[in-house]
Amino acid sequence: MTPTTRTHEPASSSPGSEPSAAAHERRRTVIVPTYNERETLAATVSRVLAVSDEHDLGLSVLIVDDSSPDGTGELADGLAAADARVDVLHRTTKEGLGPAYVAGFRRALADGAQLVFEMDADLSHEPAYLPGMVALIDRGADIVLGSRYVRGGGVTGWGAGRRLVSRGGCLYAQTILGLPYRDLTGGFKCLRRRVLEALDLDGIAASGYGFQIEVTWRAHQLGFRIAEMPFIFVDRRVGASKMTSGIALEAAALVWKLRFDRRPPLPAPGLTRGNAP
Secondary structure (H helix, E strand, O other), rough: OOOOOOOOOOOOOOOOOOOOOOHHHHHEEEEEEEEEOOOHHHHHHHHHHHHHHOOOOOOEEEEEEOOOOOOOHHHHHHOOOOOOOOEEEEEEOOOHHHHHHHHHHHHHHHHOEEEEOOOOOOOOOHHHHHHHHHHHHHHHOOOOEEOOOOOOOEEEEOEEEEHHHHHHHHHHHHHHHOOOOOOOOOOOEEEEHHHHOOOOOHOOOOOOOOHHHHHHHEEEEEEEEOOOEEEEEOOOOOOOOOHHHHHHHHHHHHHHHHHOOOOOOOOOOOOOOOOOO
């Protein structure tokens, strides 16, 4: 499946000019995958851009829409037409979270992004945490995981059953893979460009939330520095959760596949294994 071309070209600093080196280093893209998120998308984009302005983060937003039947794609086009910092990637079929993010990664890299963020469109990931992620990158991290399960993090709006499934799933993956990170299934992340360039994006198998586990696992195997930042996850107030039993089973099986993956990891250039402080 081939995504359609973008609907809005970002404006350059002046006609015919090339971006300065400083501007190039500050290209930062927040990828927001959407499927039936019309009720919350505009508020999400508005908050991201407001935080970017307030903290001088230089963020742009890339909306990756999988042909939402509720008109999310058309709304996204309107947001892009109104602000040059918003871009839209339309995909013709719904293939899952993983393929949507991979398509977004490729677009962001092609556009020169130096930092790439993952963020949900349903207001469960508060944009006010974005400056903290950038600060950890500036301190040496290659990936920052927004973490619900480190001190200072948490969840609001979930019942005991869903809390148990989520926390248990993270512990399950953490134990089997031998990873030190406490939140492996969360979708609030920041990654340096070099991480995405080193990952075999074509080889990422997961289509659901197991995608988050696989990206962190493969980056860890490559020796990138990974830090966790506490944040409070707020359950969506409108719309329906995308989690299904099939997605959960895919993630559970994926963990074992990764555990016995015999492909030898190649350390990223200039890095040794270890976590960011």
